[in-house]
Amino acid sequence: MCFHLPFLLQLVNHIPSSDILMGKPMPVRAAQEFYDWHSGQTSSMCFAPELQLQWLIDSIERLEQYEYLASQRNLRLRVCLEIDVGLHRGGFRNTADFTAALRFIRRSNYLTLSGLMGYEAHITKMPMILGGIKSAFADTQGRYANFLSAAKAELGDHILDNLCINTGGSTTYTLYHNSKLVNEIAAGAALVMPSNFSAETLEHHQKAAFIAAPILKNISKPEIPLTPAISTMLRIIGVLPKRACFIYGGNWLADPCYPEDTQHCKIFGRSSNQEMYGIPVDSDIKQDDFIFMTPQQSESVFLQFGTIGVYEDGRISAWWNVFQENDIEQPPVYSDIPTAEIYPLK
Template sequence: MISTKRRKLLALAGLGVAGAIALKPGMKGAPHTTYFAGIAQAMKNAGIATPTMIIDRERLRQNARNIMQNIGGKMAQRLVVKSLPSHALIKEITGITGSHRMMLFSLPQLLSMSKADTDILLGKPMPIAAAAQFYRQHNVASTGFRPDLQLQWLVDTPERLSQYRELARQQNLNLLLNFEIDVGLHRGGINHTDTLQQMLAILQSDPRLQFAGMMGYDAHVAKIPDLPGLQKAAHEHAHQTYTSFAQYALNALKNSTSHAPKRPLTFNAAGSPTYRLYDGSGIENEVSIGSAFVKASDFDLPGLADLQAAAFIATPVLKVSDQFQMPYGVEWLGDAARAWDVNQQRGIFIYGGNWLADPVSPEGLSASGLYGTSSNQQLLVESGRQGLKVDDVVIFRPRQSEAVLLQFGDIAVYDNGKIVDMWPAFPATA
């Protein structure tokens, strides 16, 4: 007869086995969907057999139309160039948005985008040496770009503003200066009216310096946990902080004869995750948007649910192993992985890899946590349902666009089932 104690132990053991079985991964995976099969076939038809960034032109255009419809003419829209680093890509978007306002984050891209029809706001403070280099290299006669009228340098501290004042004095430059304010992200910027007062005094000490507005970035609003009321409170705090700083600056400058604004002020707010929180009713008069146009996976947010992923990486399969194996000496780890997880039965080696991106097609591919990563021949594991063979195409979705779009050279433009164009990307820069 089994004792009560032994029955309890057997019951617990049974529960443990049942729990382990319940945790055992189920089989997943499927061949390319019709949409991704179309991209894969278009790559083959175009003779492209290297890792390639692809933009779906119609999805891109529809995203641009949706974004402009959401803004509804209530605010201006400024394009974030670092997230869309290609002249042709930018031209495609501006053809729909009609906006030639740009936000720039690097000196090479600033020099490249300085054209007669652009209005530029720096999205981060540039070291004074970089600003000086811009003026050494920029040629007004050849570009038609007037920095004194079209370029707003971002300044965040009294010390940096003093550096720009010295540059203006040394080179007799008229500078437009936009003040970065901290609206809750806490990544620098003016966070107290005492600092703002000090900076306004520095600005007014030299007629070459002109106040151009403010920039307050609020990316934290969409990223913090969406506990009841938390995101709403963060947005309200950002808006109230912005309003307070802007009104303080306007009041301080309203009676100034030498520093009264000579052009409409720029009160820039938001980014792709938060642009829909602004309706034009506040002091903020423009929103910056970049990644939302191509919707990388980091932007799968409720506020962007009406947009579609429009950027993908396509790369060939180089090798297929019918049985996923770990290297010599630790083969048993591969055996254990296959025994536990049916989705690690086969190994697929692709051309390139280790990008800020995740495989999306065929369904059920994943990186191996055991084998490690490679930028040369990335290993992906699968169940076998995908049916991949050598020279087939695997498709990834970038997590972000600002760095990833620069990694592949020319961008392949996918439209109506074909690769119809190749858009040169900007040179890779920090």
């Protein structure tokens, strides 16, 4: 599953045997940019989009835009329909609109139905007062089953045999050990366990990615400017820490985890240059040591750093590259004409 156009280009370049499902609906101009790029590759390019790439479609309007693009370029596009199974973030919400999309694809000379995708990240966030995980999972399964029934009613029982029936996510993949409803589960962030993905379904996971930030300045009794007496009072009541440090960089989507009880100093605000953190008075950490943070997310934070250092047996044993934003050799040049005029709706 791929979520970003530059990442798609890198997958095609480096893993040309990939079978790729786009993880979110892309503006049709992104699809145009992909095909412009792909058509300019050498004849040795092994990736065949008509067989290996699924575009996620969340509405009839987007379906019409993609068909128009395909008709103008004589392309065959595989489309996966996003269905709303309870998250309510978008996608086909009722079977009437979903059936209309199926009929549109069946009539098209350019589109092929490749699968369904129902994302359900809300399951592990559901409080017990609303039934908790068990109730939310059952509701999601019921909604998904209704869409599958609608697909069979419209296109025949055989239609599901070769479709990608995708669901799941990092916090929910463990719930599907006995499921016969779907045939593909997606998970990514669970591999490194960023802090925003903490859930009871992942209690067997360990955090595996950290930001190591050097301590530039180790400060005893930190003060705010021009107010030594007030600063003393603020330290007493806990608004200012009794000990602090300024680190190299900062303002990342990350939570400090070492030394234990390290906290961002809110009174100094955020800084991407030298951010201030309160550290325990009795910690033996010093200047040029590191504080460690757990990213709140994975791909968003990884993009801010270069290679990832692999730490094992007390040393950095390897460096791993991450996908980058700048993989497109030249940025796309878009006209000022609205998308709807370039790809008119029928």
